[in-house]
Amino acid sequence: MRVYVDSDVLIWHLRGERKATAILRRLAGTERLELWTGAMQRAEIVFFMRPDEETATLSLLSRVKTQPVTQPIVDLAGAFYRRWHRSHGIDINDALLAASAATTGGKIVTQNIKHYPMPDAVAEKAW
Numbered sequence: 001m002r003v004y005v006d007s008d009v010l011i012w013h014l015r016g017e018r019k020a021t022a023i024l025r026r027l028a029g030t031e032r033l034e035l036w037t038g039a040m041q042r043a044e045i046v047f048f049m050r051p052d053e054e055t056a057t058l059s060l061l062s063r064v065k066t067q068p069v070t071q072p073i074v075d076l077a078g079a080f081y082r083r084w085h086r087s088h089g090i091d092i093n094d095a096l097l098a099a100s101a102a103t104t105g106g107k108i109v110t111q112n113i114k115h116y117p118m119p120d121a122v123a124e125k126a127w
Helices: 007-014 018-028 039-048 051-061 071-088 092-104
Strands: 002-005 034-038 065-067 107-110 122-125
Touching: 002 018, 002 092, 007 018, 007 039, 007 051, 007 107, 018 034, 034 039, 034 092, 039 051, 039 065, 039 092, 071 092, 092 107, 092 122
Parallel strands: 002 034, 002 107, 034 065, 107 122
Antiparallel strands: none
C-alpha cells in the first residue's frame, strides 16, 4: 500500500522535529508500505529548500517515490478543488495529493488533516 507523505511532514523532519522523524521511521519500517509523495509536494520542498539543506533534502527525497501528475489525477483534483476549496481552504497542491491517493488507493499522512475532507482520499494525522 502507498502512503503519501505530505510536504509538511517531510519539512518538519528536515527541520529536526522528532515526531516527524519517528513517523517516517515507523512507516518506512512497516512491511508492505511504500513511501510516496506527490509531485507538487516534492516541488514545494525542492523549490524552497535552503542552500544548507540541499544534501539532507535530496537524500530524504531519494527514499520517497514521487507520484507523477497524470491527466486522471488532474481531472479528479479539479473536482476536489471546486468542491472543497471554499469550505476547507484546500489549495491546488492539496487537491492533487488527494487525487493521487484516491487514484492509486493510497492514504495521506499529514499534519493538515483539514485539507483532506474528500471521502475518496483517506488521510490521517501524522502525530
